[in-house]
Amino acid sequence: MTALREEVHELGLLEQIAQDPDTTQSTMAGRLGVAVGTVNWYLKRLIAKGYIKVKRAERRKLRYILTPEGLALRAQLTLNYVETSMTLYRHVRQQSRAALAEAQGRGARAIHIAGDGDIADVCRLTCLEQGVPVVSDEGGEGVAVVEVHGQKVTLRQEAGPGRRAAAGD
Numbered sequence: 001m002t003a004l005r006e007e008v009h010e011l012g013l014l015e016q017i018a019q020d021p022d023t024t025q026s027t028m029a030g031r032l033g034v035a036v037g038t039v040n041w042y043l044k045r046l047i048a049k050g051y052i053k054v055k056r057a058e059r060r061k062l063r064y065i066l067t068p069e070g071l072a073l074r075a076q077l078t079l080n081y082v083e084t085s086m087t088l089y090r091h092v093r094q095q096s097r098a099a100l101a102e103a104q105g106r107g108a109r110a111i112h113i114a115g116d117g118d119i120a121d122v123c124r125l126t127c128l129e130q131g132v133p134v135v136s137d138e139g140g141e142g143v144a145v146v147e148v149h150g151q152k153v154t155l156r157q158e159a160g161p162g163r164r165a166a167a168g169d
Contacts, residue, residue, distance in 0.1 A: 052064050115149065
């Protein structure tokens with residue numbers, strides 16, 4: 001598991017505990033989209049490091065309490081998350097602008113975005129900002145296709161019959 005993913009999970013747990021100290025591991029797992037065992041592992045780690053304390057609220061119910069160190073960790077993880085998100089946003093905008101400039105240099109008047117999710121949304125916003133129409137059909141004259149794969153944005157180029165290659169191949 002990457003360090004970034006670990007930070008996101010830790011931040012998610014700390015946020016949920018801050019909102020509801022009586023939350024259950026099952027509820028936390030559902031909100032984070034991970035297994036209960038994963039939540040249990042993270043909680044044990046955060047407790048061992050002194051970021052969370054556990055008190056028994058009822059016979060079978062636990063209450064999780066953020067320590068001052070846990071509050072400081074939550075603030076630091078939040079800052080890291082925002083910084084990482086902004087770096088990614090700037091990088092995707094740069095890739096999108098480069099793909100648009102290349103498409104326009106080849107005579108494209110509209111863009112079809114192949115892909116979905118947040119990265120594709122950033123591409124759409126970049127097209128709108130540049131005054132380039134985004135169309136839902138990739139066929140048609142003057143329509144270039146921008147492909148989104150993970151965090152990578154590329155301009156699709158036709159490379160002979162039935163073969164497609166990304167820009168820069």
